[in-house]
Amino acid sequence: MASADLASHFRRAWAHLRFQHPSLAAEGDSDNKNFIYTVPADGDALDAWVSQTFRVATDAHSSADVIATFQPTPYAKLVYVPRSGELVGHTSHWRSDGIGVMLLLDAFLSIASQPSPLADPASLPWGSEVERLAPSIEDAAAIPKDSTPTLKERGAAVLATFSHAVGTVGISLAGAGVTETETVPRGTRSAPLVFDPTTTEKIVAACKARGVSVTAAVHASVAGANYALADDDDDDAARHKHYASTIRFALRPYLPEPYSTPAYAAALFTTGWMKRVEAGSSWAERLGQYQAEYRKGISREFLDAHREYAAQLGDMVRNMPSTPGGGDPPSDVDISSIGVAEKLIRQSYGTPDTAGFDVTAVSVGVEILSRQAVTFVWTFRGRLNLSAVYNESFHSADQMNRFVHEVEKQLLDGLDLQD
Numbered sequence: 001m002a003s004a005d006l007a008s009h010f011r012r013a014w015a016h017l018r019f020q021h022p023s024l025a026a027e028g029d030s031d032n033k034n035f036i037y038t039v040p041a042d043g044d045a046l047d048a049w050v051s052q053t054f055r056v057a058t059d060a061h062s063s064a065d066v067i068a069t070f071q072p073t074p075y076a077k078l079v080y081v082p083r084s085g086e087l088v089g090h091t092s093h094w095r096s097d098g099i100g101v102m103l104l105l106d107a108f109l110s111i112a113s114q115p116s117p118l119a120d121p122a123s124l125p126w127g128s129e130v131e132r133l134a135p136s137i138e139d140a141a142a143i144p145k146d147s148t149p150t151l152k153e154r155g156a157a158v159l160a161t162f163s164h165a166v167g168t169v170g171i172s173l174a175g176a177g178v179t180e181t182e183t184v185p186r187g188t189r190s191a192p193l194v195f196d197p198t199t200t201e202k203i204v205a206a207c208k209a210r211g212v213s214v215t216a217a218v219h220a221s222v223a224g225a226n227y228a229l230a231d232d233d234d235d236d237a238a239r240h241k242h243y244a245s246t247i248r249f250a251l252r253p254y255l256p257e258p259y260s261t262p263a264y265a266a267a268l269f270t271t272g273w274m275k276r277v278e279a280g281s282s283w284a285e286r287l288g289q290y291q292a293e294y295r296k297g298i299s300r301e302f303l304d305a306h307r308e309y310a311a312q313l314g315d316m317v318r319n320m321p322s323t324p325g326g327g328d329p330p331s332d333v334d335i336s337s338i339g340v341a342e343k344l345i346r347q348s349y350g351t352p353d354t355a356g357f358d359v360t361a362v363s364v365g366v367e368i369l370s371r372q373a374v375t376f377v378w379t380f381r382g383r384l385n386l387s388a389v390y391n392e393s394f395h396s397a398d399q400m401n402r403f404v405h406e407v408e409k410q411l412l413d414g415l416d417l418q419d
Contacts, residue, residue: 006080006082007056007080007082009112009116009117009118010054010078010080010087010112011050011054012117012118012120012121013108013111013112013118014050014053014054014078014108015046015049015050015121016111016118016119016121016124017104017107017108017111018049018121018129019121019124019126019129020107020111020129020132020263021104021107021132021265021266022037022129022130022132022133022266023035023037023095023096023132023133023134023266023267024076024091024095024104024266025037025038025049025053025075025076026095026133027074027075028074028092028094037130037133039126039127039129039130040122040126042122043120043122046121046122046126047122052075053075053076053077053078054077054078054079054080055077055079055080056079056080056082057079057080057081057082057088058082058083060081060083060084061083061084062081062083062084062086063079063081063084063086063088063363064189064190065081066079066081066088067088067090067187067188067189067190067365068186068187068188068189068392069187070090070187070188070367072092072367073090073092074092075091076089076090076091076092076095076266077089077090077091078090078108087105087108089101089104089105090367093268093366094268095266095267095268096265096266096267096268097250097268097269097270098270098336098338098364098376099250099252099269099270099338099339099344100264100265100266100267100268100269101265101364102338102341102344102345102362102364103262103265103344103345104265104266105345105362106262106265106344106345106346107262107265109345109346109349109357109359110349112349112357113349113350113354113356113357114354115353115354132263132264134264134266134267135259135267137251137255137267137268137269137271137306137310138306138307138310140255140256140259140264140267140269141251141254141255141259141303141306142256143303143304143306143307144304144307145307147307147308150305151304151305151307151308152308152312154301154302154304154305154308154309155305155306155307155308155309155310155311155312156308156312158273158302158305158309159309159312159313159316161273161274161275161276162273162274162313162316163274164242164244164274164275164276165244165274165330167241167242168241168242168243168244168276168330168332169226169227169230169238169239169241169242169243169279169332170226170230170238170328170330170331170332170371170372171226171229171230171331171332171333171373171395171399171403172229172230172331172399173331173371173394173395174394174395174396174398174399183393183394184393185368185369185370185391185393185394186391186392186393187391187392188365188366188367188368188389188390188391188392189389189390189391189392189397189400190363190365190387190388190389190390190400191387191388191390191397191400191401191403191404192363192385192386192387192404193385193386193387193404193405193407193408194383194384194385194386195383195384195385195408196383197381197382197383199384199412199417200379200382200383200384201382202415202417203217203384203411203412203415203417206415206416206417207415210287210415211291212287212291213291213294214377214379214384215290215294215335215337215339215377216287216290216291216294217287217411217414217415218335218337218375218377218386218407218411219245219286219287219290219335219337220283220284220286220287220290220410220414221283221407221408221410221411221414222245222333222334222335222375222407223243223245223277223286224283224286224406224407224410224414225333225403225404225406225407225410226243226332226333227239227243227279228406228410229399229402229403229406239279240279240280241279242276242277242278242279243276243277243279243332244274244275244276244332245274245275245332245334245335246272246273246274246275246334246335246336247272247273247274247275247290247293247294248270248271248272248336248337249270249271249272249297249298250269250270251269251270251271251298251303252264252269254298254303255269271298271306275289275290275293277289277290283410283413283414284414287414329370329371330370330371330372331371331372331373331394332372332373333372333373333374333375333388333390333403334372334373334374334375335374335375335376335377336364336366336374336375336376336377337376337377337378338364338376338377338378339378339379340378340379340380341362341378341379341380342380342381345359345362346359347359347381360381361380361381362378362380363376363385363387364376364378364387365387365389366389368389368390368391369391370391370394371391371394371395373388373389373390373391373395373400373403374388374389375387375388375389375403375404375407376388376389386404386407386408387404388400388403388404388407
């Protein structure tokens, strides 16, 4: 298809995706306590939503140019970048999570690979889609609505792990706009690193031999990289601080059908807590601690307390001081793992009889507005991927490239894979 025809095709497919996943069009109300979904009254109303949420970035050279311009938005959006052949999804985190976004892109490409032209989306039975609006994780998991002292205690115990975020080690600030504490955030950027298939195979094999996950091994390496690039202004003191990061779990495997399926990709079905490791701990010691956390999984007791945990976490966030515990704002680099991306999105779409698409690479990130950063981890097409996502006001491209290469070094050293 020509670029203009493909853009028109994607625009129509985007409207079809909304019909399959109507939560894409949900919005927060004025007090941010409820979500509102409006059924399109007619084809004009649907077209107006598509015009608000789908665009073609004809001037952008790549997705990086688009992502740096993103700002918080009430809408889920899709951007097509013709020059690089990329699709970029952008949504508030309450609508979905990293795994959900991959599933949504899979659904979109499945629609887009159908024979052209797609049916007029205005002809779909609008109104029936409300049955597919995603519930909260608490309702999807049938978590008790009424709290009890036991549930409050369990929720508070998980919430207490966030105290580890105070006083944690952080990397130095090196962004173009760093002049004072109140530096204004600018664009979100990323520093990617892709391992070749041979090295990826060796990493996977070494982790299996040790009985640990690749995520745990990368997590130990991200911790080590935080210490290696610790704040230069207070180097000795920084390296005596603990490191705190998030242990994340996808909750879809713990939910009943249909919520455990891709049909509810447009939902925030993830959770986590903070884990602390001490300064001076070895890579192997950190690996063991992280593996033990990931091995725990999610218990029914944890799920039952999740409504209480979420309520207490919301109260904490709403009442959080600008600098928890005093001192400078945190500047640590956290971790988030997607796992094997092929479990979520295919390498190719279409049939010999229809025009299809090859997916050569995928990526995931989050809009960063603070001094903190996140290293995203996944594998696709037999390659382990790292991507350190940061705000360019606080960190430079050179610094974050050094960070991901330090993660690489720590990972290969820790697994005894360095030449």
